[in-house]
Amino acid sequence: MSRRFLRYALDVVLLGAAVVVFLTGLLVDRLGLSQFVLHRWAGYVLAALVVVHVATHWRFFLVPFASRRRAPTAPPEGAVVGVAPAVSEHVRSGPARRAALAAAGAGVVGAAAGWFVKTGISPDPYNGGDVGLFYHRESSLGLRSLLRSVVSWGSQPARYKRVAGGATVALAAGLPLPELSVGQALQQRRSLRDYRDRMLTAQELAWLVHAATAITSSADYRTAPSAGALYPIETYVAVSRVEGIDAGLYHVDVRAQALEPVRAGSVAGDLMIAGLGQEFLRTAPAVFVLTGLFQRTRWKYHERHYRYICWEGGHVAQNLYLAAEAAGLGACMVGAFFDGTLNDLLRIDGRHEAALGLVAVGPR
Numbered sequence: 001m002s003r004r005f006l007r008y009a010l011d012v013v014l015l016g017a018a019v020v021v022f023l024t025g026l027l028v029d030r031l032g033l034s035q036f037v038l039h040r041w042a043g044y045v046l047a048a049l050v051v052v053h054v055a056t057h058w059r060f061f062l063v064p065f066a067s068r069r070r071a072p073t074a075p076p077e078g079a080v081v082g083v084a085p086a087v088s089e090h091v092r093s094g095p096a097r098r099a100a101l102a103a104a105g106a107g108v109v110g111a112a113a114g115w116f117v118k119t120g121i122s123p124d125p126y127n128g129g130d131v132g133l134f135y136h137r138e139s140s141l142g143l144r145s146l147l148r149s150v151v152s153w154g155s156q157p158a159r160y161k162r163v164a165g166g167a168t169v170a171l172a173a174g175l176p177l178p179e180l181s182v183g184q185a186l187q188q189r190r191s192l193r194d195y196r197d198r199m200l201t202a203q204e205l206a207w208l209v210h211a212a213t214a215i216t217s218s219a220d221y222r223t224a225p226s227a228g229a230l231y232p233i234e235t236y237v238a239v240s241r242v243e244g245i246d247a248g249l250y251h252v253d254v255r256a257q258a259l260e261p262v263r264a265g266s267v268a269g270d271l272m273i274a275g276l277g278q279e280f281l282r283t284a285p286a287v288f289v290l291t292g293l294f295q296r297t298r299w300k301y302h303e304r305h306y307r308y309i310c311w312e313g314g315h316v317a318q319n320l321y322l323a324a325e326a327a328g329l330g331a332c333m334v335g336a337f338f339d340g341t342l343n344d345l346l347r348i349d350g351r352h353e354a355a356l357g358l359v360a361v362g363p364r
């Protein structure tokens with residue numbers, strides 16, 4: 001392989017890495033992510049490539065500062081302008097200066113575009129606001145919503161979901177309650193993304209599943225509140241490292257407090273990919289995934305169902321946070337994920353039932 005080809009390949013890879021760093025940085029920024037494994041790796045690759053690039057092209061960087069001199073002789077045959085030649089008469093500083101100016105110009109244009117994008121969307125729902133604001137307006141209670149309520153919103157579906165096939169895993173019942181007070185748990189709670197390197201115990205997992213889903217009254221009411229006691233949230237657990245429980249993706253059978261297998265084997269890597277490369281989704285010993293089964297609430301509350309279902313996902317997630325804290329564990333909510341990828345992993349259609357968020361849990 002010629003030196004010329006190697007330098008060309010280096011430039012192409014360097015440019016590619018810069019583009020990846022830019023795009024992943026944009027994602028990190030726009031989605032408010034705390035960890036993004038692709039961005040970090042791309043950053044390391046870019047830094048290494050820049051060092052190699054500067055080392056192999058160092059003469060080129062001197063060109064913009066070289067004095068303007070006309071080349072007294074023609075360049076030797078086969079010489080390639082801009083591919084690290086010596087600072088000699090046949091290297092012209094013009095293109096290098098223009099490149100530096102173009103780079104500075106691109107930076108200014110990029111900053112201006114960023115400023116424009118930030119301020120370009122109207123925060124006013126009546127003046128071209130986004131779909132979220134539009135939904136909020138259209139789901140407000142009022143005369144129009146009363147008129148719409150005469151339309152049929154379908155019938156009430158089954159109250160409990162079961163996943164058929166495979167042996168279920170029973171979780172321990174009647175666990176001793178942790179001693180930490182709610183006040184202390186509220187004070188201490190922080191989103192945890194780095195977990196101690198030990199497995200979760202089956203008891204700890206049972207406690208978390210209980211906090212998220214358990215039925216705690218004879219009227220079938222549960223640990224978390226629910227609009228109309230309709231319980232639209234379904235809970236899944238991706239087990240990677242839990243003592244006595246095979247790695248796999250499970251659905252929680254609420255009434256039995258048992259895990260029903262959805263997929264065998266660890267899905268930790270798939271979860272990290274679905275979660276936009278957030279690494280703690282791969283390293284956490286268990287990750288809860290909360291979904292909404294829309295018709296459970298929609299038949300009664302019509303277009304407001306989506307508001308209620310998101311509230312309810314939040315109630316369950318906070319139960320998990322506080323229960324984890326009380327048991328000496330930590331949790332981290334994840335709202336940034338590729339919906340289609342996660343729904344496919346859960347084997348749900350994304351229309352009637354869709355993923356709302358994930359909660360990674362692990363030892364502090």
Ligand SMILES: Cc1cc2nc3c(=O)[nH]c(=O)nc-3n(C[C@H](O)[C@H](O)[C@H](O)COP(=O)(O)O)c2cc1C
Nearest residue numbers: 032033034035189190191192278332333334335336
């Ligand atoms: C709806 C929602 C979505 C979130 N999504 C993410 C996420 O995708 N990645 C992440 O690392 N943290 C996520 N978080 C956690 C927040 O970053 C965290 O709660 C916030 O920084 C405050 O920190 P604290 O929870 O430790 O008090 C999310 C939190 C909420 C409530």
